[in-house]
Amino acid sequence: MVKKDEGSSESTQEKILNSARVVFMAKGMDGARMQEIADHAGINKALLHYYFRDKETLFKAVFSQTILKLIPALSEVLSSDKPLLEKIPDFFSVHMKFIQENPMVPQFVISEMSRNPGLVITGFMAIKHGGVFEKFNKAVQESVERGEIKPVDPTQLILNLVSLSIFPFVAKPILKGFFNMDESQYGQMMEERKKVVSQFVINALK
Amino acid sequence: MVKKDEGSSESTQEKILNSARVVFMAKGMDGARMQEIADHAGINKALLHYYFRDKETLFKAVFSQTILKLIPALSEVLSSDKPLLEKIPDFFSVHMKFIQENPMVPQFVISEMSRNPGLVITGFMAIKHGGVFEKFNKAVQESVERGEIKPVDPTQLILNLVSLSIFPFVAKPILKGFFNMDESQYGQMMEERKKVVSQFVINALK
């Protein structure tokens, strides 16, 4: 499926992928309509099938692109050579910035987990993590040996970091409802969060 | 829409709601088929419309039931009279148990956030929280005044608690993929988590 993609403007295939991303992220696989994607791309619907055999194929292409983009966002900070206690603020900073710039991504991935958990599992498994976890593990151990932190399971720690950064974005409507917040209040709370969350984790480790 | 619901066995309306819950939680609103719900309930599809006007009405009924069940699970522990540092282990214990017994609930609520954030916001807003937040706030203040913990914004703390408990369940396929875990390994990790996560939070507060 190598289609001609040169040209001064975006190729048809790219148009399709870009529009499919928008529509799939907004509506999910089941809610998205092929005609809607075609309309959004400004093309004839039959082209969706010409370039991507069927809806599922198109969806998987979008999904793969999405996690290919997501993983580096997670991995770079985790595998940097910095000591652990410097990694943590970096992690939150980079990660939360990524989510703010791509607000639909966590939601999209999470929605797909219910529909097709296997795709998500294999999608994340297939990506080469470049020894991210090993490097993180090492950083944790070194910090323990230096007496900077108490012993901690690196898996649990990563999980805490990811939970504390992603979930508050995902849970936005719940938080608005539960705390009776409007958009501005939610925004303020999230800005405040950026300031305090890494300190929370660092305190937990000492 | 008060339908007769006595009888030795479950009424048709209850059958519908129970089956709708199962199917909507598995497939979401867009993926669920009315015929499938009817088949699951062992009834004729026209009855779905007789008892619940349309698909959306049925979905909202299921959604409301779901959060009516969810809120007490969150609220009781948060509003108990116990001191904060006792509340935290209780919170994780009760909350994680609830999710384990209702594994589809977080996923269901989160999926709906994308499709219909307004419904989620108003759903959570409408529920009477019984001054949960005020009580929690008070517990936090008292703990600070007694010098047990450092000052902390109660909203951020609730958010941390909820993030640390829910997200690892929601993220199951990601974790399996990222850490190359099978079902048994994931299970072990979550059992371990139950043991360490409240200590993590308590350390963070001191």
Added chain:
DNA sequence: AAAAAGTTAAACCAAATGGTTAAAAAGGAT
């Protein structure tokens, strides 16, 4: 017992949906 109200089943329906087809148009090679 008869009438009224409630429930159910099966057939039906219009529109939507993902996909197919064939011809026209566009692009590339000779």
Added chain:
DNA sequence: ATCCTTTTTAACCATTTGGTTTAACTTTTT
């Protein structure tokens, strides 16, 4: 310019979908 290949278009298609209709059946009320 001609031929071949690729891309695009517009019409078409079979199936699915949420919903409607009507009559039969069941329960409740008079």
